[in-house]
Amino acid sequence: MNNQLSIYIHIPFCESKCSYCNFPSTAGENNLFQPYFNALQKEIIAAAEFQNKLSGKINVTSVFFGGGTPSSVPVKFLLKTLETLRENYSINNNAEISVECNPNSLTKKFADLILKAGVNRFSLGVQSLDDNELVKLGRLHNSEKAETAYKLLRQAGAKNISTDLIYGIPGQTKESFKNNLKRIVEKWMPEHISIYSLSVEPGTPFDKWKKNKTKNWLWPDDDTVMNWFINAEKYLSANSYTRYEISNFAKQGFESAHNITYWDTTKNYIGFGAAAHSYCYLTAGTGKRRFRNIKSIRKYIERINAKQKFRFFSRELTHKQKIGEKIYLGLRLTAGVKLSYSEEKLFENEIQQQINSGLIKRKQKNIIALTKRGFQIANSVMAEFV
Ligand code: SF4
Incomplete structure (x- = not known):
């Protein structure tokens, strides 16, 4: 097998749940931090042992701590996880190592220590710079906090920062989305920008509010927001951000190596932690398979500790x-x-x-x-x- 591998680490903890979010994450269960990271460590060690045996020492080209909100857990847990990865896999010297952060939880201590440990890319969940829009989304930060977090990363020495923005937020106008983007591009100048259309997912508060018309909000229609996106693309391109994927734009040389592995099926990636997805070799005698870990954090911990099944493999494709x-x-x-x-x-x-x-x-x-x-x-x- 190709012995290059990208690694995703799922941190399923947030400070609170955003109103549009259906990502596998939980809030207010800090008592699970320690047992979760212990289980994560066991999963990494066992998988690395198997993979290294199967194909010689694996070469890790990227690591991505995503979630959830990695910056909302004590940094010592992430540092220990990175150490476990280094002890068990061979991580390339120039590997891209990313961490997702939220403006509300990011601290100087977190940024300093994680940079020192070798993290070289940050993905900052800004989503909007309009305080009313941020309140609607259920985010804990306001635009001032977002700007402070961005500056903090730069002052700590971050040289590769990505910012996420959402468009199509209820009540959002063409102007407000344009202003959000303009402020980021002209004032912050990050290396990478991801812009996502708001998707109303089943079971979220947004879904309920939209169906029941609970809030007196104007929900922008698909054609309108598509036009905003077309204008955003033109604007980003004029400002040296090249679109390299449906929602992703980067300055030259700053495309996310990790994310590209998800769209190039010749590459291998493994996800560690509850609900994490993988596409690699992990069972003797079968080909490369897609699989995902059990979603429930508690069950993930229990099953890892009891050495029970926690992975679900997809059927083998023709x-x-x-x-x-x-x-x-x-x-x-x-x-x-x-x-x-x-x-x-x-x-x-x-x-x-x-x-x-x-x-x-x-x-x-x-x-x-x-x-x-x-x-x-x-x-x-x-x-x-x-
Ligand atoms: S911070 Fe991200 S993962 Fe956590 S609830 Fe909000 S959108 Fe979901």
Whole structure:
């Protein structure tokens, strides 16, 4: 097997739950920190032992601490986890090591210690710089705190910062989204910007409020927000941020190496912790498989400690399904997806149809990518290959 690996560490703890969030995370269960990180350590050691045996010493090219809110747990837990990774895997000297932070919980101590431990990329969950919008989202920070957190990271020595922004927030206007983005680009100048359209997920407070019309909010419609995004893309491009994925923009050389592994099926990644997803070799005698860990934090801890099953493997895909998945995910990248002659042959009708409709283009003879119009309806174009 290819012995390169990216590692995701899931930190399922937050200070409070945001109103739109359906990510696997919990708030107010600080008593679980210690047992959770103990279990995490056991999972890492056992997986590394297996993987190193299977393919020689594994080379780790990126590590990503995500969540949840990694900056909301005492930094000693993250430092210990990083140490465990270094003891059990061979982490490349130039590996990208990222940590997600929230403006409300980020402290100088956290930033100083985590940088010293080798973290070299930060993803700051800003979401908006309009205080009313932040209140609606249920975030704990305001715009001033977001700016302070950004400055704190820079002063601590962070050279690679990404900021997340959400658009399509109830009551948000074209101007307010534009102002959020403008302030970040012109005042902060981060290396990387991710912009996500607000998605109302089942079971969240937003879902209930929208269905029951509980709040007297104006929910921007899809066409309106798509236009905001098109303008944002133009603005970012004029300011040296290149779009390299559906929602991600970076200054040259600052594309997230870790995130790209999710969209390139030739790469391997393993996720540690409750609800974490993986795509790699982890069972003797089978091919590369997708799997996910049990979602419940308590059950994850119990099962790891009792050496019981905590991973759920997806079914083995046929060759054609694997190629369909390669195309489906690869099309998220503006660089497109490289296909061999035989791979393209399996989907030649679908590809030709989308080329005829102006939604897919050929970047090179063997590389296909979405066109500008294709990106606007990316989900429906990509669905052709599932
Ligand atoms: S901080 Fe992130 S993970 Fe935590 S509740 Fe808010 S959106 Fe969800």
